[in-house]
Every structure is written in C-alpha cells, then in structure tokens.
Amino acid sequence: MSDLRADTKRIRECSRALQRIYHSFTDRADPAADYSAAELGDKRVVDAFGEFADNWKIHRKDLAGKIRKLGVITWEAAKSYDAIDAELAAALRRQDARAGGGSR
Template identity: 35%
Template sequence: MIKEMGAGLGRVRKAFEGLEKLGGKYGDDFGHRGLADRFEDFADSWEINRKKLAEEVEVLAEIAKTAAKAYEEIDHQLAEAIRNARDPKSARKGK
C-alpha cells in the first residue's frame, strides 16, 4: 500500500507540473479590469504555490517509496528468520 501511495504521489506531482499557466490568458474575458487584475494576482500566486506543492509532493513520494522498500526488506528478513526457526537444519545449510 505504501509503494502504491508513492507511485500515486508521483502521478500527482506530474499532474501539477502539467497544468497550464493561468496568467495572461483570460484578462479580456472578465470584462472588468479590476476583476482581471485580481485573477492575475491569483494566477501568479497559484503558479508559485503549485510549484512548491509539486516539490513537496515529490519529497513525500520518495519517502513513501523508501519506506516501502525498507518494509519489504524487513518482511523478507522476518520470513527467513521464521523459516529458519521452524527448520534449524535449513539455516545450517544456508551458512
């Protein structure tokens, strides 16, 4: 589940990076200069914050991937320890 979360967060980051820029495209569509200016302010702020959010999501994705790998390694080690505890002869063969 953690591995899937890491992959999903990677897709979210790509989606954020793939969003088109809002600024400069819709100014004339508002029909009012004040409203268009407010939208431009929002678009500029959104662009900055979207980049920050994409970076933070990427960090979380990497943390999740690393955690999943660590859990898998621990799981394999525990499974091996349990197998060896059940059959001590197989542990000696492996050494």
C-alpha cells in the same frame, strides 16, 4: 509483542497517486493564461486572476516539491517494509530448520 502490518500495495498506490499529483502541479500552464477581459468580464478580474497566478506559481513550486518528497518517502517505506518482512521470514525459516534438524 504487537503485530505490525503494512499494506505495501496500498502504500505504493499512494506513492503513485502522489507522483500523478506532482506531475499535475508541475505540468499545468499558468492558470491566468489565455483569459481576456472579454471572457472574464472586467480588466480588474483579469488583473486579480494574474496576481493569483503569480502567487500560485510560487506556492505551486513549493507544494510540488513537498508532494514529490512525500511520494519518494512512501515508495521507500513500502520497499523497506517488504525487505524487513522478507528478512524476518528467512530468519524464521532458518530458525525452524535448525530447531527441526536438532530434534531428530
């Protein structure tokens, strides 16, 4: 029989970090906003930056959804590991009580 160990505290930390990343992805403004040719040096750079921003918005939404989903999965995994551990411990305590009670 192999030993299964899950660091549920670490899994929850991972889930919270993913949630922060998700919010960072969804709360960020347009990366091309508020930049002018004077700041970037050339209108072509501004246009390229704007094109990047348009593509980024599309991909950011997709990535944010995947990050959110992974955050939920890790949170639920930690909950499941804890629940299984508690159920197993309770079952073992019941078995120990039955074995101890029957040997007297």
